[in-house]
Amino acid sequence: MQVISGKKDFIESLRGKNASFLLALSYTKTSDIDGITQAGIPKYIYLTPTLDAEFLAVGDVRSMPKVAETPKGVPTPALITRAIHQLKPFKSVEFLNLGLKKKPEFDYFKLYNFGITPSCRIDKKAKIDAKKVFKKGLDFAKDYKLKSDYLILGESTPAGTTTAEASALALGYDVKGLFSSSFKNSPNSIKEKTIKKALKNIKKSDSIWKKLSKVSDNMLIFYAGFVFGMSKRCKVILAGGTQMASLLLLIDGIKKEKKLSLKSKNIALATTKWVYHDKNSDIKKLLQMLSFDINAYASEFDFSLATHPALQLYDKGEAKEGVGAGASLVYGEINGVSYEQITKEVEKFLV
Amino acid sequence: MQVISGKKDFIESLRGKNASFLLALSYTKTSDIDGITQAGIPKYIYLTPTLDAEFLAVGDVRSMPKVAETPKGVPTPALITRAIHQLKPFKSVEFLNLGLKKKPEFDYFKLYNFGITPSCRIDKKAKIDAKKVFKKGLDFAKDYKLKSDYLILGESTPAGTTTAEASALALGYDVKGLFSSSFKNSPNSIKEKTIKKALKNIKKSDSIWKKLSKVSDNMLIFYAGFVFGMSKRCKVILAGGTQMASLLLLIDGIKKEKKLSLKSKNIALATTKWVYHDKNSDIKKLLQMLSFDINAYASEFDFSLATHPALQLYDKGEAKEGVGAGASLVYGEINGVSYEQITKEVEKFLV
Numbered sequence: 001m002q003v004i005s006g007k008k009d010f011i012e013s014l015r016g017k018n019a020s021f022l023l024a025l026s027y028t029k030t031s032d033i034d035g036i037t038q039a040g041i042p043k044y045i046y047l048t049p050t051l052d053a054e055f056l057a058v059g060d061v062r063s064m065p066k067v068a069e070t071p072k073g074v075p076t077p078a079l080i081t082r083a084i085h086q087l088k089p090f091k092s093v094e095f096l097n098l099g100l101k102k103k104p105e106f107d108y109f110k111l112y113n114f115g116i117t118p119s120c121r122i123d124k125k126a127k128i129d130a131k132k133v134f135k136k137g138l139d140f141a142k143d144y145k146l147k148s149d150y151l152i153l154g155e156s157t158p159a160g161t162t163t164a165e166a167s168a169l170a171l172g173y174d175v176k177g178l179f180s181s182s183f184k185n186s187p188n189s190i191k192e193k194t195i196k197k198a199l200k201n202i203k204k205s206d207s208i209w210k211k212l213s214k215v216s217d218n219m220l221i222f223y224a225g226f227v228f229g230m231s232k233r234c235k236v237i238l239a240g241g242t243q244m245a246s247l248l249l250l251i252d253g254i255k256k257e258k259k260l261s262l263k264s265k266n267i268a269l270a271t272t273k274w275v276y277h278d279k280n281s282d283i284k285k286l287l288q289m290l291s292f293d294i295n296a297y298a299s300e301f302d303f304s305l306a307t308h309p310a311l312q313l314y315d316k317g318e319a320k321e322g323v324g325a326g327a328s329l330v331y332g333e334i335n336g337v338s339y340e341q342i343t344k345e346v347e348k349f350l351v
Numbered sequence: 352m353q354v355i356s357g358k359k360d361f362i363e364s365l366r367g368k369n370a371s372f373l374l375a376l377s378y379t380k381t382s383d384i385d386g387i388t389q390a391g392i393p394k395y396i397y398l399t400p401t402l403d404a405e406f407l408a409v410g411d412v413r414s415m416p417k418v419a420e421t422p423k424g425v426p427t428p429a430l431i432t433r434a435i436h437q438l439k440p441f442k443s444v445e446f447l448n449l450g451l452k453k454k455p456e457f458d459y460f461k462l463y464n465f466g467i468t469p470s471c472r473i474d475k476k477a478k479i480d481a482k483k484v485f486k487k488g489l490d491f492a493k494d495y496k497l498k499s500d501y502l503i504l505g506e507s508t509p510a511g512t513t514t515a516e517a518s519a520l521a522l523g524y525d526v527k528g529l530f531s532s533s534f535k536n537s538p539n540s541i542k543e544k545t546i547k548k549a550l551k552n553i554k555k556s557d558s559i560w561k562k563l564s565k566v567s568d569n570m571l572i573f574y575a576g577f578v579f580g581m582s583k584r585c586k587v588i589l590a591g592g593t594q595m596a597s598l599l600l601l602i603d604g605i606k607k608e609k610k611l612s613l614k615s616k617n618i619a620l621a622t623t624k625w626v627y628h629d630k631n632s633d634i635k636k637l638l639q640m641l642s643f644d645i646n647a648y649a650s651e652f653d654f655s656l657a658t659h660p661a662l663q664l665y666d667k668g669e670a671k672e673g674v675g676a677g678a679s680l681v682y683g684e685i686n687g688v689s690y691e692q693i694t695k696e697v698e699k700f701l702v
Contacts, residue, residue: 007409007458008409008410009408009409009457009458009459009460010458010459012408012409012410012459012460013408013458013459013460015436015437015440015441015444016436016440016441016442016443016444017440017442017443334440335440336437336438336439336440
């Protein structure tokens with residue numbers, strides 16, 4: 001495990017403790033823009049959160065014949081999270097419906113519904129009621145029945161790095177070129193064009209809610225509210241890379257503009273080596289833009305012990321993070337799970 | 352695992368259950384006596400509890416450039432406890448400040464403070480308010496928020512076997528020559544002289560508190576109170592060798608003189624093979640002096656699988672116990688951790 005920022009004390013204090021894993025499932029129509037994301041099966045990108053949820057919960061997919069993978073055959077990072085859940089199970093795994101087109105098919109698993117509908121393409125204004133969605137997250141933090149010592153917040157949001165970058169830029173953070181994507185070589189043309197177009201709708205005089213309503217996604221806004229509230233109750237790990245860094249920038253922006261108090265000491269970010277070492281993005285720089293200190297970690301896990309070629313594509317940068325893979329790896333590490341075990345467990349899914 | 356006394360049922364009943372590990376950090380000025388202890392870096396012996404706490408909590412030391420080791424290069428048994436915590440983490444690891452000169456440097460970890468100051472050299476009267484310290488332990492047992500199924504109580508107290516032996520002798524137990532030390536060949540001259548001088552201050556007519564005030568240490572007295580209280584609430588494992596046997600003698604003496612009730616059925620001792628097989632001490636005999644039955648265990652772990660010469664010194668008797676190493680090994684054993692895993696994990700610290 002590597003420390004991206006802060007000290008290792010936060011994560012060490014959680015060694016051996018129980019974690020609840022929450023997965024935010026969010027579909028934004030931004031992901032329908034042709035070629036904007038690699039996170040799923042073309043034409044069925046909207047199903048990626050649904051399939052990720054099914055796979056994490058029960059170990060197979062039901063809404064499609066096979067797990068989500070990129071056109072190049074890189075399987076979803078949900079495999080990593082699921083492998084960890086099999087080796088050293090989370091105390092609970094639950095799901096948040098933050099605008100799904102199709103609900104996952106499973107029984108007995110909790111899917112929290114908030115009446116949130118999919119957001120629109122950000123180049124055509126996302127049409128989110130940001131204030132309302134934020135409030136829903138804040139309220140959920142009050143109502144949420146904590147079942148364990150700490151929380152891991154993951155997400156499955158195709159095109160999420162696009163909306164994350166647009167959100168951070170809209171709030172005035174100079175993050176250009178610092179964001180990761182599910183592509184090895186970020187498709188800067190489509191992505192950049194979309195972001196550029198989206199930002200044209202932003203006026204400097206817009207309130208923070210108005211800005212986010214136009215260019216963000218439900219996951220970021222809901223989680224912002226949820227993290228404000230939940231971090232007052234327990235330690236919270238944001239499970240993800242640059243998207244979660246953007247979530248922190250949202251929180252930072254909201255904190256400043258709305259003068260809200262934040263227990264940032266209770267928040268950390270955890271991601272993968274693939275994000276941390278990514279040459280096309282810079283998560284550390286993103287975190288340095290925050291007005292508060294943050295503990296952030298990257299697992300050192302990679303697939304160098306794997307024999308399956310689809311997994312080795314991770315080490316080549318074809319996929320980097322998602323479905324809380326990085327935080328799950330860190331969780332495995334502070335619970336005595338070895339890299340050998342993880343590699344073997346993931347490979348079992350691919351035979 | 353070997354049964355020193357009692358039956359294996361106590362420890363078997365804890366198989367698979369959650370343990371909280373409490374580490375008592377105690378500095379007695381007795382450890383300043385030149386040559387009395389090997390447990391640490393000469394001139395910085397007082398830092399040993401601080402460094403042990405840091406290493407157990409976060410896996411490195413902060414108050415010194417390197418982990419505590421004896422002048423012969425034997426690394427602190429904290430390495431063993433930490434290795435177990437990495438392989439099969441305790442549910443929580445917390446620390447008790449029972450008279451530190453320097454607090455450990457860590458965030459997020461609980462260090463309970465009781466306003467206890469370091470005790471003096473026992474050859475010059477330790478000047479402990481034993482009744483008060485005992486009461487603090489008793490009170491803490493009432494207040495302590497139990498986070499798991501049972502408790503493991505470890506300690507880091509340089510010169511602790513000296514104060515432990517003096518305490519047992521002061522209470523009238525005939526323990527001469529039964530005590531272990533951090534030296535291979537106990538430095539009987541210095542240690543014995545110190546104990547002899549200390550005992551000269553004891554009058555037979557002294558109350559038990561008065562006796563302990565003169566020759567004991569804060570760890571023993573506080574833990575005595577804590578164990579009286581805590582064993583009424585849950586199972587408690589005293590993690591250590593002859594020092595913890597002395598703690599039991601203290602409890603025995605207090606029980607008799609103060610007519611206190613004790614749920615001894617809920618108490619066990621667990622130590623290392625190195626203590627149990629030590630030819631210069633006899634833990635079994637110490638335990639036989641108790642007026643109640645006690646379950647006591649020794650791990651069979653040794654460093655015969657290790658290649659690092661510093662570790663092999665343990666098997667030569669150069670270090671034997673401390674920081675709850677023995678109980679941690681037993682905890683590892685009832686939680687499916689193999690000796691190979693432990694050896695490898697400890698060796699990782701030494702590369």
